[in-house]
Amino acid sequence: EPETLLKFGHAASTSTPAHVALEKVDALIRENTDGRVGLELFPNSQLGGERELIESIQLGNIDMAFVSTAPLAAFDSDFYVFDMPFLFTDHAAVYSVLDGPIGQEMLDGLQRVGIMGVSYWENGFRQFENASRVVKTADDLKGLKMRTMENEVHIAAWREAGANPAPLAFGELFTALQQGTFDAMEGPINLFYSMKFNEVQKNISLTNHIYSPLVIMMNPDSASMLSDEDLAALKAAFAEIAPLQREMTQQADKDAIAAMPSVAVTELSPEDLATFSEKMGPVYDLVKQKVGGDLVDRIVATVK
Amino acid sequence: MKWIDENLEEAVVVFLMTLITGLIGLQIFMRYVMGASLSWSEELARYCFIWMSYIGVAYAVRRNVSIATTVLADALPSRGLRLAVSLFAHIVFAAFALLVVSQGITLVQKISGFGQKSASLGLPMAYVYAAPVVGFALTLIRLMQRIVLDLRAYQAGDPA
Amino acid sequence: MIAAILFGLFCVLLLMSVPIAVALGSASAIALFVAGKVSNTYIPQALVTSIDSFPLMAVPFFILAGDIMARGGLSERLLKVGGVLFGRFRGGMAIIAVVTCMFFAAISGSGPATVAAVGSILLPVMAREGYRPAFSTGLVASSGCLGVIIPPSVPMIIYAASANVSVSGMFLAGIVPGLLIAFGLIAYALWQARRDGIRATGEDQTARDVFAAIWEAKWALLAPGIILGGIYGGIFTPTEAAAVGVIYGLVVSMLIYRELSFADLYRSIAQSALTTGTVMVIVGTATIFGRVLTIERIPVILAESMTTIVENPIVLLLLINLLLLVVGTFLETLAAIIILTPILLPVALAIGVDPTHFGIVMIVNLAIGMITPPLGLNLFIGARVGKVPIEKLIPAMPPFVLTMVLILLALTYIPALSLALPSWASN
């Protein structure tokens, strides 16, 4: 049993690539600190949902957590940039930002709100999913009652594109889709598969509209309890596993598509995608207002 | 002053409950009749619900309603012992309320310092976390009243 | 060690008549302080986050909808329908009692509310017709359990939130078990009424009378259809359906029946807010209690030891039932759900039990707890509205409890009774 056992909370299930990778990180940390430091994992929102986890990091009620960026933006508005639709065209573009100076700056920026940013893992590109029809262009969205995350930018973007979006608790989503209270949703494919949404949704449009990283975070006081050497070993372990975790997530998306033959997966041409991004244009201004134009412009310049 | 004593919590919870019902009704109306879902109604309703719940705690003490196991107390042979148990229960309740209020104030200050905003309306989350603070502060006052009333009833010889 | 402090303090405080919410909260606060793992800001934080949930908001609405309909003349009309349908049978009032509770249960989400609404009108009538007050009150108190088994159901909402399953799925799964328990209670009640020499008092009704009573009660009879039909027709989420139930109840009792004044409405709203406050603070403090257990890894340890000691799933389920029955005698239903779900659900999942099915088993167990002393809310309310001393009521309860326990066993070992309806609905 390590002298320091860091309580690590997250909202994903134990079968997700992120949790599996986390177990590898734990082993690596124990090995590299000669067993002085280890992680105690609390998956499945056992210590609270993502918003509560971030808050508990700030308050020091847990030591570490990973969360997706959508709830994080309410704490640090810089993270609204990840809610901008069609900002990244592929993984290479994403990593050029996250693994470069901008990504590091944003992690460091979390210090302002009492959080130590450790590393970026992958939640993945989000896709559009629905029950009734093949959606290729924004015009096809008309009249679809769509569930989005509780995030102002997401709601605004889909409203601009022509859908009828509203937030809904994730736990209610399956039945709401089953009963037809909602027709459509959006999210990463591997989550779609692991939550069995293929039983109630028939179409996936590969919109890649948003890339969402997982942000690994730590309470600054918990970090300062560790020796510099141990803290460095901890950070290195997350960085070392990051490429593997990203690969596992992308593989999980591919496996999910292969495992759902009844779901029609539609590729969208650049012209099709443009019908969405053109309509969602006003959302860029909304994000710029929240973030400050400079960061948005620099990211746009980096991914070009 | 007397009106406040008798009606404060009740008026607040009735107002909030009415507001919540109206908000959800409006949400359904907008989704079906106007075809444009509201993004903020659910969030506002939820925060009103949290406020209503914790003001409701004070209201319950005011009305002397609680869910407690009273088998042991009921079986006690003397009025004096029953009073002692009931005072003990009030004092434990008051201590817990005091803990929630004092730690809640610290929490509200921290949350307000970090500047967290609500997801849809952009409200400072500190306003939401103030709900248990205010609710349990009122509860504390109501518990004091309750203790005084119990002692008076005992002196007056009520067989309670 | 921490677990011993937690449970020990909780039990002591509970015995000393400390409100359940406060007993849970204080025990957790002291355990957290002793363990020294988290700051005490954790308590106010969890009080907010644990009830910051849209599905939970259905709770006050289902309480309010039931209250409005009870005060607004809907219950009386339902009873009249029962009278014309079953009044001519021997023991017919017993059937009426159960059937009316079923209907009211399909509007209300709470057990005690069902007992209060039906009992206050029905029990005086049953006493006039020669039913022993202890028996008729026991029957209504037991049928009141249907309030949480037939949807909508507040405990199901709480379970769904704790177990991360769908509220609407739980609701569907409760219908067949609710019907079975209703039949079981009717069967026992008819047998007992005949033994007690009760005669039929109602006259034979013409089809016209039956139709007239049904027509008179049409708005009341429609209420469950609006709530459940709205959810399963894909129009509302459960929370929205609950709010629609409130609005529907208002329209019917204020505008159509004109039996609910603004003063009544104000009292209804105040009452439902009061109940919500007492219930939600239990949700809040029970969540803290459960988190302390989680941080101390008690659910994991317990689940592992339970599954290694008892490998036979049939025996394990029996043990879980026994545990829940015992817990249900003294612990409030919602607190029991929030504390025990994280502990028992992993065990159930490990032996291949579906989480929705497990939820039904849990809720029926705890519903039985509502009619067992020492803490049985339906008993307390029944005793009050039936004007029977609680010590006279308790001896009448064993046959009712036994009936429900037998059905519970069937529900435990035949998952299809709970799951057939939801899985049929999804195809």
Ligand code: NA
């Ligand atoms: Na019900």
Ligand code: NA
């Ligand atoms: Na009981």
